[in-house]
Amino acid sequence: MVKDRAIFPLLEEFLSIFPAVGILGPRQVGKTTLVKNLNLDREAFYIDLEKASDRLKLSDPELFLKTHQDKTVILDEIQFMPELFAELRSLIDENRVPARFILLGSASPDLIRNSGDSLAGRIGYLELPPFTVQEVDQMDTLWLRGGFPLSFLASSERVSLIWRENFIKTYIERDLGMLGLNTDPRQVEKFWMILAHAQGSIWNGDGISRALGLTRPTVNRYLEFLEGSFMIRVLQPYHDNIKKRLVKSPKVYIRDSGILHALAGIKALEELQTKMLVGASWEGFVIEQIINCLGDAYQYFYYRTHQGSECDLILVKSGKVMVAVEIKNSLAPKITKGFRISMEDMQAAEGVVIYRGGDDFPIDQNINVMGLKSFIQKYTP
Structure with a gap:
């Protein structure tokens, strides 16, 4: 529905x-x-x-x-x-x-x-983003197929996948050129495949340029166009007034989970659960849903130190970290020491672990476990 x-x-x-x-x-x-x-x-x-x-x-x-x-x-x-x-x-x-x-x-x-x-x-x-969890009832279907209407509403998983595969082909071969990126479609396809298999990783422009045999400015230009056409999410690191050695490169996500799964050749939810990509896929899906639903009410970052403390998503308002978010593809999530340290570093007002379940409950002082839909409902202005 x-x-x-x-x-x-x-x-x-x-x-x-x-x-x-x-x-x-x-x-x-x-x-x-x-x-x-x-x-x-x-x-x-x-x-x-x-x-x-x-x-x-x-x-x-x-x-x-x-x-x-x-x-x-x-x-x-x-x-x-x-x-x-x-x-x-x-x-x-x-x-x-x-x-x-x-x-x-x-x-x-x-x-x-x-x-x-x-x-x-x-x-x-x-x-206007693809469908969000505020607009559809079947969250697992939304995660697998993504939110493009013709993919989400397709009559079967096979039809949905065929639509997404053809969308990717048309986008690479035709649409990017019309947006102004005139380049070899095969190189763009390889670039997108690299990003898919490194979903949620720290941006490594030098490594990608070497893998593709391209210059660093060319690879940066690919990223700029894919971000500008709403296909890629570039999540910047948070470093305001933190006196620690911080990771300062952005993290990169393919925004629509259905497009990600088509690039990775994943056909069904059961298959996704067996892939190493599943954790990164769930993380990107949650981040995209939160940003699309909450919009300009917050600024969004991630946090990571060179010592290993990290936080998947941070919601900032008026310069203050309102919520630190850890994302777990689990029904029994646990809090890591690094998450607690990151909350202390940023003086976060509260922490939330978003998991695959539907019940909300406290797990530690000032830290709650929540489902995605209830998180969005609570923090929507």
Whole structure:
């Protein structure tokens, strides 16, 4: 069962404030379906900029858009015509009303850069992630298949896997090029496979560049594009006012667990449980769910010292560590000494161990064991 998308209330608020609202996210995440299901105060006019016929309509954008100034104009795949931003700025300044434009984009760095320069103060941005545990009931299915709608809702595990394998192929061979990364698709595929088998590891750009026979700047560019298109999560280390030798390189995760499992060739949940990847997969899944559900309410980091103290995820607010999180793929989790030390180092307000079970209970002073859903419910603002 799929519930309403959690983004709806905030999207409606943005549409009541901003003349333009940008909804960013990877392809096939449901952006178009989302906006077509909105109940807008104005009539909506939809333009798909991936279609040559629709781009032709905008050969004179000022003339065309002014004929629809009484409507909410939805511009899908806006990265195909970044030159529109300058025109949108002029039109908004002439007639500044809320919800005049809705821009949908696949998180192109060019899109972000152009819109940031030309529509500052006129646009509000939202990210639409894949399905989250707030939106679906079957958490194990969500973990295995990931949250892309056509993967999660597929009629069988086989159909879901076939969809994800083809998504990966199309993304590498076509979509990255359209986002601006013009390179050998085989090298990008190898890069993504390396990241999959090192899920949640400390970023080692030098090692990866040697493995691929590429320069360090090229590998960094791959990472930048995959992060910019919401396919990779780069989790930065926490080091504020800590007088210890800390690991200062980021950790890297493939954001969607279903894409991770397809890259690793995992077909079923039973198979996943037997793989060494299972712990890293669960860790990445939990981190992604927390960040997508809690959003801008916190800043997110990990913590690790060279002496071995570590914490999988830290929730920071106003410069203070509110929650230190340890993630365990277990029904009987135990607290490590390193987790206790890390809490003391950061002066964390409280600690939580997120495990595979559903019951919540205290396990130590100021440390609780919680299921993922109850954690998200407790810390959602």
